[in-house]
Amino acid sequence: MGDWVAELDCLHGQHVRHRPPFRERPWVTTEAGRAGRLGSGLGCPLCDRAELPDGLVVVRVAGPFDETTVPAGLRRAHRVAGGTWGRLVVLEGLVGFTLETEPRLERQLAAGDDQAIPPAVDHHLLIDGPVRLRVEFLSRP
Numbered sequence: 228m229g230d231w232v233a234e235l236d237c238l239h240g241q242h243v244r245h246r247p248p249f250r251e252r253p254w255v256t257t258e259a260g261r262a263g264r265l266g267s268g269l270g271c272p273l274c275d276r277a278e279l280p281d282g283l284v285v286v287r288v289a290g291p292f293d294e295t296t297v298p299a300g301l302r303r304a305h306r307v308a309g310g311t312w313g314r315l316v317v318l319e320g321l322v323g324f325t326l327e328t329e330p331r332l333e334r335q336l337a338a339g340d341d342q343a344i345p346p347a348v349d350h351h352l353l354i355d356g357p358v359r360l361r362v363e364f365l366s367r368p
């Protein structure tokens with residue numbers, strides 16, 4: 228029998244199995260049980276690893292910005308809207324990036340590096356030198 232796949236706001240699909248005694252999710256076996264779970268959070272390990280879902284396309288590009296034109300909001304905690312992923316692409320220089328996943332992701336991106344950003348997760352950039360970067364927004368076509 229096939230497993231049910233929850234379609235999450237983050238655009239990942241998550242298999243939800245009822246396989247006692249390892250996976251106790253009796254709600255998944257009935258229509259009413261599944262309907263009752265719509266809109267509730269499942270928690271997404273793929274988002275915590277910032278893994279871009281398959282099949283997304285770039286719908287908008289912001290930038291390129293340099294250290295003088297990068298919007299101030301990007302340096303403070305902010306979020307990509309639900310149903311949309313971001314992708315930070317560093318063209319020149321070094322950019323620090325923090326993503327408040329579990330566990331928190333912190334990395335330094337250099338020219339040619341990029342970083343996927345899941346929807347609805349706080350993140351911010353740290354810029355203290357000359358840079359050029361752009362931010363792509365991706366969604367389902």
Ligand SMILES: [Zn+2]
Pocket residue numbers: 235237238239271272273274275
């Ligand atoms: Zn996800």
